Amino acid sequence: MIQDLAPSNNSQYGDGSIRVLKGLEPVKERPGMYTRTQDPTHIIQEVIDNAADEALGGYARKIEVTLHEDDSVSVEDDGRGIPCGIHPEEGEPTVQLVFTRLHAGGKFDKKSGQGAYAFSGGLHGVGVSVTNALSRRLEVTVKREGKIHFMAFGDGFVTDPLTVQGTCGMRNTGTRVRVWPEPRYFDEPLINLTELERGLRSKAVLLPGVSVRLKREGNGRLLEQTWHYPGGLEQYLSERMGEDPLLIPVFTSERFFEVEEGDSFAPGEGASWAFSWHETRSLQGESFVNLIPTSLGGTHEAGLRTGLFEALKSFIEHHGLLPRGVRLQLEDVSARLQFILSIKMLDPQFQGQTKDKLTSREALKLVSTLVRDPFEHWLNQHVEHGKALADLVIRQAMARMKSGQKIEKRKSSGVAVLPGKLTDCESERIDERELFLVEGDSAGGSAKMARNKL
Template sequence: MADKPNSTNSAGTAYAEGSIRVLKGLEPVKQRPGMYTRTDNPLHIVQEVLDNAADEALAGYGKKIKVTLHDDGSVAIEDDGRGIPHGIHPEEGAPVLELVFTRLHAGGKFDKGKGGAYSFSGGLHGVGVSVTNALSTRLEVSSHRDGQLARLVFAGGDVVESLSRRPLEPGERKQGTTVRAWPDPKYFESAALPMGELVQLLRSKAVLMPGVSVTLVNEKTKESQTWQYKGGLRDYLLQTLVGEPVIPLFEGEGHADAGHESFAEGEGAAWAVAFTEEGAPVRESYVNLIPTPSGGTHDSGLRDGLFQAVKGFIELHALLPKGVKLMPEDVFARASYVLSAKVLDPQFQGQIKEKLNSRDALRLVSGYVRPALELWLNQHVDYGKKLAELAIKAAQSRQRAGQKVEKKKGSGVAVLPGKLTDCESRDLAHNELFLVEGDSAGGSAKMGRDKETQAVLPLRGKVLNTWEVERDRLFANTEIHDIAVAIGVDPHGPLDAPDLSGLRYGKVCILSDADVDGSHIQVLLLTLFFRHFPKLIEAGNVYVARPPLFRVDVPARGKKPATKAYALDEGELSAILDKAAKEGVARDKCQISRFKGLGEMNAEQLWDTTLNPDTRRLLPVQLGGLSFADTEDVITQLMGKGEAAARRELMELHGDEVEIDV
């Protein structure tokens, strides 16, 4: 019987088993470096090595870190930590030193809990130094450990000089690691390291590890600089501040002890906060020594703690003038701070760890900051009153700005839809409208929301597919009429210049169930905004809220009380179960419930998971990699009435990539 020919497409290229490429080892990093690191310059791949050296110091094994910029464009990082183990890995049969630099998910940081090498570390994506190796033309590593010096050399991620070991000579350092890398310019927009950022990074490591010295040597300029801060965060903040502090610095720290009911031993934060009347505020936050330039839940915890304490003080002393409403921003507006949080299992947004996403970090930091500041304010009442004055002044100017806008647009406004539950504030920077699927979820959202800044508009049933509806026929549909009137902007096209001065909310958030129907409603609303309100998407006003799919009830264990956790998807669910397992709770003891829809959540759950700005997941809606016209073509294929054939072709082509939730 003749062999069956390969199926070929119209271009005649064969598509068979051999066409499927499996990316091995470090290939995925080389193919798509932007998924693993920042590609504007090589600083981030140097930082991966630096973080490892800092983790050794954080674990108490090193006192010195030295970074050398060599004449030939390479960067060397040297530490006096324990040295990377260079024996053979029991399961993999290869030297551990080699695995650390050639496997994406290898490292001591996954081994948490008793006897793990690192309790607190910043690296937890498991990509780490293997990415540095993949994106370097050459990388040399030497490890001083167990009386031996082990050395290994790579080129483009592959071993070119296999592991060599020799006994340490008298006078040589007994322990530590040196990594020297030559970043490959073809992966980066600029091959040069940004000196300002590098200096800032090294200085911050010294700040966060009082007593550890960090040195930078530049061979080209023959310059060398060493940072060592005995006074930690306080010294650093005072040196960096622009304006004069209105009151003395508020500093403190708090960490959980072994018997803490909610947090692991050692979790907590240290902070220094200064309030100034002028000058740009200095705001720096770190998690396990990793800088988080985009902030995250630990920053939110500091903000929450400061706000609650100041608000409590103002109420206690009856300082708030009539008609003034205090908001977190009013207290935070003039605050400069350095915050260093320690979190056992940090969850970051994105591979490059710029923003902390761990929900518990908010409670963790706030729980230590608030009581400390309350005590401090009540011990120094005069300073407390100065701080209260600063916050009240900020609240008054914010409210004045909000009223001006209101007067301008007060005349001739269409009557707001009856089912809209509006918010009290008129401040665009804080106002949010939630378009909620279904009346029952709408009810929970109304009860659970923040009345000051969050408005709710419940939608009944499926919204109209407006892709091919003419603009002047849109208002025939009640739902769409109500959405447009509530937002305060008229429908428009991509080339129009609509009047956005009537916009009533800074954020318009689509909130639908995490199931297939919910996704359909989301798509219909996104279609409406892209087709008839494109300027709102362009200005970054449209968002999609992501409610969790699962709730996990973890029973009480020892002194720790029972807890509830929420997971966005299967991945987060298994992370929660893994964490529980590490704390000694078997998987079958954890009760997992799946939310069929938002209507099943009570007001408090909905606030915790989906509405609270500090703990929710809110995705901004933006154009992806395609231009406006290309995006339009894709949506026409998906939403156009006469496009059934094109949709079918798309499904046949990509059907097997989709996980269907039946």
């Protein structure tokens, strides 16, 4: 049957049909465009990231997160405190703008040197304003310039205007934000404790000397857990890799550009890294950009793998270790690699507001340039370790080439080639293989992250 698709006479399309979303309305209408809506964890992480930015700039020494019995969460730091004066252009308290305006914050004016943060987790500028929009109540207490300021919001709107509630010492500064997430915006109403703990631990790893504490209220008790990693990346990576013997000792280094050192990168940009190889295990690395975890990787991870590949390939060729007919590829070097990578860069570009994947092209060159020379130098200083690693990589290459020959034979027999949208199984056992059908590429990325490679 052919339906009559003619417009109804009752439908009107005029000037008044166009709706303009103002303030935080876009976030409430389409929260999935601004944050992960599986649970409220990500909107809490936005507040934690602000505290971490203060620590990254050298202004804070502690970050404290409390899970309260009423399902609210508070985040406190001893940084400079959010400015509470009247904004010169908007005519409203600056702290109010931070929580009620999209794209308002101290992270935009970086290259001029006038911004509050030289390095921070992106330029989206919608972090804590999204937290406010998706919370039924949010309270902020600021200690700054000898005064204790307080302000509260409900459903994204001001309910308690900014007031001064008391005084404090001039050196007693910081910000405390307490959030009551609105359950209707999320699939699950409660914080993912495992994800929260992992994020807090990573902040402690990347900020040596900063104490990160998690408090949990419940049943009349207060449970506390504190993370502090004076050994930084090397200490954390050694813990992750466990008791299994490593092929080479953990290689840890860092490099940041200084003033007038070059035209390619700005002063302060650079990277810290720690990596090693297992003989048999394949583990997933961890990477960060300005303290933001990038669980889906990105161009900085590609830069690390490229730098390691070029350094090791040069070592192998210099010592004549490569058998005839064997060609090394990037995957041969990274197959058993375990790493922690943290970079600092101006104006990082991410895939989406959740910042799971770095897309800045400059990051590939930044990391590969910094990693290659020191690692190649280390290999030539520790030839026995270098040869052991070369042997592993060459065996990986030979196994790959042998497997490729089998695949070519299958192709010639009429078996279809795996489509580009699919990721091949790592196991050859039929009973361990599964096919996951997902809605789109973003969901596919989450499914790949959840694969158990151990």
